[in-house]
Amino acid sequence: MFALLWKINKALKTGIHNLLKTSRGNVGQTVAEILQKINVLDVEFEGNLSTMLAPIWCTNQYWFRVKGKVKAMIVEYGSPTLFLTISCAEYDSADIQYLRKVNNAPQSYSISRLYTEDPVSVSRQFSYKFKDFFNIVILQRGVLGKVEHYYVKKEYQMHGASHYHIFLWIENAAVVGIDRPEVCSFIQDRISCHIPDRNTSPDLNFLVTKHQMHKCSKYCKQNIKVGKTYVSRCRFDFPRPVRNSICINDVENSLKSCNKIYYLKRNEKEVRVNDYNPLLLKLWHANIDLQYIAKRSLSLTEYVTGCH
Structure with a gap:
C-alpha cells in the first residue's frame, strides 16, 4: 500500500512539474489569482490543471493519453x-x-x-x-x-x-474485403471453437470444457431495445449461432449492428465455447479469448x- 501511494505521489509531482513547464500563461500568478480562476470555473485553466493527473494510472486523463x-x-x-x-x-x-x-x-x-x-x-x-x-x-x-x-x-x-x-x-x-478466401484460411488456422473428442484429445477436451465454456451472468447481460420491447442479450454474443462452415459477414453491416464480422464452424454443443487457439490454450492452462x-x-x- 505504501509503495502504491509513493508511486502515485511521484506521478502527481511529475504531472505538476510538466504542467508548470508547459502552461506559461500561469507563470508569475499569485495564489489568489489562481484560486479566483478556479472559483469562476475557468474552463481553459481547469483543462490545464487536469493534465497533471495524466501520469497517474487509471485516471481519466491517463487513459485519454493512452487512447x-x-x-x-x-x-x-x-x-x-x-x-x-x-x-x-x-x-x-x-x-x-x-x-x-x-x-x-x-x-x-x-x-x-x-x-x-x-x-x-x-x-x-x-x-x-x-x-x-x-x-x-x-x-x-x-x-x-x-x-x-x-x-x-x-x-x-x-x-x-x-x-x-x-x-x-x-x-x-489477410484483409476482409480484399482477400476473402484467404481471410477464412487465416482465421481457421489460428482460431477454433471446437470441443475435441474426449478419447482422442483428452487434455485439450479437459481445458476447453473447463476454461472456455461461457456462462452468462449479470456482468455480461444487457437489455437491448428491439422494436418497442427490451430483450436481454449477452454482450459477448453468446450463445453463438450454429454454422456448417465459417461465415464471413459484411463488415459495414456488422459494425452498424454490433455483430461479429465472422462466425466459426460450430455445432450445437459448441455454441457457448469461447474462441481460442489450441496451442495457446494447452500452454497457458487458463481462459483465453482470440478474435480476428x-x-x-x-x-x-x-x-x-x-x-x-
Whole structure:
C-alpha cells in the first residue's frame, strides 16, 4: 500500500512539474489569482490543471493519453489483426502451490483459499508468467504469426484477479474485403471453437470444457431495445449461432449492428465455447479469448483503453 501511494505521489509531482513547464500563461500568478480562476470555473485553466493527473494510472486523463497512442498506432499501422485476452485461473491454478511454503499455509488449504489469502503474490506470479509466455510463445515463436506491432493492457477485476488485453498486428495478414478466401484460411488456422473428442484429445477436451465454456451472468447481460420491447442479450454474443462452415459477414453491416464480422464452424454443443487457439490454450492452462477483429479496432480501442 505504501509503495502504491509513493508511486502515485511521484506521478502527481511529475504531472505538476510538466504542467508548470508547459502552461506559461500561469507563470508569475499569485495564489489568489489562481484560486479566483478556479472559483469562476475557468474552463481553459481547469483543462490545464487536469493534465497533471495524466501520469497517474487509471485516471481519466491517463487513459485519454493512452487512447490517443493506440489510435495513433491504428492510423500508422492500420487495423490490428487479432485481439487476444488472457486470463488467470486464480482459483484452481497449480502455479500458486508455492504459496503453501512461502506463507506456511496448511496442506488443508485449497488453491482458491491460497489465492484469497494472498492475491498480491498471485498477481505478481501471473505477471511474470505472462511476460515469459508473451515474449517466448507469441513474439519469438510466432504461434499466431509474425507480430509486427502490439499493444498490451493489464486489467484487474473486482476481486483482484488480473487479465491482459492485447492488440496484435500480424505481418502479411489477410484483409476482409480484399482477400476473402484467404481471410477464412487465416482465421481457421489460428482460431477454433471446437470441443475435441474426449478419447482422442483428452487434455485439450479437459481445458476447453473447463476454461472456455461461457456462462452468462449479470456482468455480461444487457437489455437491448428491439422494436418497442427490451430483450436481454449477452454482450459477448453468446450463445453463438450454429454454422456448417465459417461465415464471413459484411463488415459495414456488422459494425452498424454490433455483430461479429465472422462466425466459426460450430455445432450445437459448441455454441457457448469461447474462441481460442489450441496451442495457446494447452500452454497457458487458463481462459483465453482470440478474435480476428479487422475493422472493429476503433470500437475495441474504447473498451481496451477504458478504466473498467
